[in-house]
Amino acid sequence: MVLEDLIEGWDGAETVIRFDRPTGTWMFVCVHSTVRGPAGGGTRMATYRAPADGLADAMRLSAAMTRKMAVLQMPFGGGKAVLAVRELPAGEERRGLLLRYGDMVASLGGIFRTAADMNTSAADMDVIAERCRYVYGRSRDQGGAGDSGWGTARGVFHGIRASLGHVFGSEDVAGRRVLVQGVGNVGAELARALAGAGAQVLVTDLVADRAAEVAAATGAALIPAAGALETSCDVYAPCAVGGTLSSRSIPALRCRIVAGSANNQLAAPADAARLRSAGILYAPDYVINAGGVLQDLGLEELGWDRPALEKNLEAIGTTLRGIYARADAEGISTEEAAERLAASRLAAA
Numbered sequence: 001m002v003l004e005d006l007i008e009g010w011d012g013a014e015t016v017i018r019f020d021r022p023t024g025t026w027m028f029v030c031v032h033s034t035v036r037g038p039a040g041g042g043t044r045m046a047t048y049r050a051p052a053d054g055l056a057d058a059m060r061l062s063a064a065m066t067r068k069m070a071v072l073q074m075p076f077g078g079g080k081a082v083l084a085v086r087e088l089p090a091g092e093e094r095r096g097l098l099l100r101y102g103d104m105v106a107s108l109g110g111i112f113r114t115a116a117d118m119n120t121s122a123a124d125m126d127v128i129a130e131r132c133r134y135v136y137g138r139s140r141d142q143g144g145a146g147d148s149g150w151g152t153a154r155g156v157f158h159g160i161r162a163s164l165g166h167v168f169g170s171e172d173v174a175g176r177r178v179l180v181q182g183v184g185n186v187g188a189e190l191a192r193a194l195a196g197a198g199a200q201v202l203v204t205d206l207v208a209d210r211a212a213e214v215a216a217a218t219g220a221a222l223i224p225a226a227g228a229l230e231t232s233c234d235v236y237a238p239c240a241v242g243g244t245l246s247s248r249s250i251p252a253l254r255c256r257i258v259a260g261s262a263n264n265q266l267a268a269p270a271d272a273a274r275l276r277s278a279g280i281l282y283a284p285d286y287v288i289n290a291g292g293v294l295q296d297l298g299l300e301e302l303g304w305d306r307p308a309l310e311k312n313l314e315a316i317g318t319t320l321r322g323i324y325a326r327a328d329a330e331g332i333s334t335e336e337a338a339e340r341l342a343a344s345r346l347a348a349a
């Protein structure tokens with residue numbers, strides 16, 4: 001796919017592209033929708049085979065942000081930015097790139113608001129904020145909401161409770177076996193929360209030392225990364241990478257619920273129906289992982305205090321309960337039910 005075809009064929013509102021000559025980086029900002037308000041979405045920094053792959057990623061992710069904002073009833077639309085770098089920059093090179101990217105976002109006058117995403121951090125948002133005010137998730141000592149992993153994990157925790165209630169008739173996590181795949185920012189925090197609530201936590205990570213550290217701190221059991229998905233458990237919480245739910249992996253799963261933070265968990269759209277046929281309840285990823293967005297936008301833009309944030313994080317559970325009820329009533333997958341909810345909220349706006 002070439003850039004022109006992607007841009008011509010996209011159903012989003014606006015594509016903004018710059019080439020950053022000093023670092024050889026393609027900077028893509030995709031504003032999918034401003035129907036509900038200014039477009040919000042993270043800034044991802046990554047290497048791609050070709051610039052067009054970075055643009056395609058930004059387009060797909062920004063459409064998902066539109067659905068996420070609509071389902072959450074946030075007064076924002078969907079957007080996403082990708083900095084398609086030759087290699088992940090560090091030091092002054094990184095700082096220069098982020099400052100120039102900040103100028104680019106500032107020049108859009110607020111139709112696009114951003115935060116950290118894959119390979120970007122609160123410290124990076126602090127640098128962008130030197131040039132641009134449309135940035136959230138800055139460091140707490142800079143007045144920002146800090147790393148969004150906390151809010152994301154908290155939202156997943158509430159989502160797991162709602163999912164348990166739907167499948168087992170009780171939302172209590174005590175004694176439930178939960179496999180947390182990937183114990184980075186989100187997974188480690190989730191493992192701590194689950195263990196604290198009495199769950200039997202199993203952790204796995206490609207970086208074995210990281211998993212061992214979290215296991216030691218939380219009392220979780222360690223599971224080798226290879227074959228982890230075949231572990232018998234009540235809940236599989238993907239908190240590592242996308243695409244772990246596929247025609248190959250689904251038949252091997254030995255869980256009743258999939259509820260985790262990873263983006264794009266379904267390898268293909270048909271995998272939602274596959275999970276339903278397998279009798280596995282799937283918490284749509286963009287709904288259950290919305291806590292980070294609530295944390296950033298709630299604390300920094302909407303004037304929420306911590307109790308208001310917690311109330312809104314709990315509401316992720318309420319939203320999921322509604323989606324599960326709709327899926328049952330209409331005989332459709334939970335993913336389809338979430339899509340219908342998002343579409344109706346966009347139409348209402």
Ligand code: NAD
Nearest residue numbers: 148149152182184185186205206239240261262263289292
């Ligand atoms: P992270 O990079 O801090 O952690 C990811 C962890 O997964 C790392 O420890 C990594 O070693 C591990 N991992 C990678 N591949 C693995 C594999 N195949 N098996 C086991 N472990 C593997 O990322 P994060 O911020 O914790 O985010 C986790 C996921 O949640 C990502 O998919 C991210 O896109 C998504 N997400 C994060 C947020 C947030 O606020 N941080 C918000 C929404 C969605």
